[in-house]
Amino acid sequence: MAEPEELNLYWDFVNPGYDNDKSVMIRKNGKQFFKIQHYETLTQYQGVFERWNDIAQQWDEAGSTEWQGWRLKVIFGYHDQINQYKFSNKKSPTSKSRSFVWKDVVYKWKRTGEDGSMNCRVKVLGVRIVVSTWNETTKQMVITPRGVPVTDRLIISLLYNRWLVAQRQW
Numbered sequence: 001m002a003e004p005e006e007l008n009l010y011w012d013f014v015n016p017g018y019d020n021d022k023s024v025m026i027r028k029n030g031k032q033f034f035k036i037q038h039y040e041t042l043t044q045y046q047g048v049f050e051r052w053n054d055i056a057q058q059w060d061e062a063g064s065t066e067w068q069g070w071r072l073k074v075i076f077g078y079h080d081q082i083n084q085y086k087f088s089n090k091k092s093p094t095s096k097s098r099s100f101v102w103k104d105v106v107y108k109w110k111r112t113g114e115d116g117s118m119n120c121r122v123k124v125l126g127v128r129i130v131v132s133t134w135n136e137t138t139k140q141m142v143i144t145p146r147g148v149p150v151t152d153r154l155i156i157s158l159l160y161n162r163w164l165v166a167q168r169q170w
Contacts, residue, residue, distance in 0.1 A: 004148035009033060009155075011139040023047070026141075026155065034155060035059070044068040049156065062152050070169075074156055088160055098161055098170070102150055107131065109161050116165050120147070120154060134158055 007028060014023040014037075026034040031052070038047035045067040050059040063076040075081045088098040088109075097110040108128075109120045116136035121128040131147030132154045134140075147154055164170045 004145045006145055007141075007143040007148060007151065009141040009143065011141065013139075024159065034062075034151075036065075036156075036159060038065070038067070049152070051152070063156070065156070072160055074160075076152060076156075088157065088164065098157075098164070100153065100157055102153055107150065107154070107157070109157060111165070111170065116162065118158070118161065120158075122146070132158070134162075136162075 010027045012025045012027065014025065023038050024036050025032060026036075033052050034049065035052075036047060036049040038045040045065075047065045047067075049062050049065065051062045052058075053060045063074060063080075065075075066073045071083070073081065073083050082100075086100060089100065090098055097108050099106050099108040101107070105122055107120055107122055109118050111118050112133075113136070116134075118134045118136075119130050120132040121130050123129075129146065130144060131150075132141060132143045141155070141158060143151055143154055161170070
């Protein structure tokens, strides 16, 4: 089986600057790839995230989100429910990174600049390897072949971590 290719994704925010960019269209090679939409209710934001299916030429639901105040609940697919504490965990109050675990692997986002740029790493044989980078200036996310299997989780965790940075809660 061939190794997946690196993904270069560009984020287009639906309402830039409005409510910390919770709704976004993500493009790969200029074509739609992934979208996140949120709908405001009286007490919370509810949303869905979807992946573009090139074969069927339609959006396939990948999961859903619920924001209530500072709380976020994410459901990947239909059953895998995660709250923000497991999704953006920090080891200590002064921690400079946020992590999540998937299939016993720890993925750790760390800020790389004052502008909000970040990278996500995993530890392989004691060495931290970058699986994704985010450039806040260009709104570009790069996911390496090693990160492709967790693309949905990398995208949603980055969205949440960007929101934390905007709220000065990082």
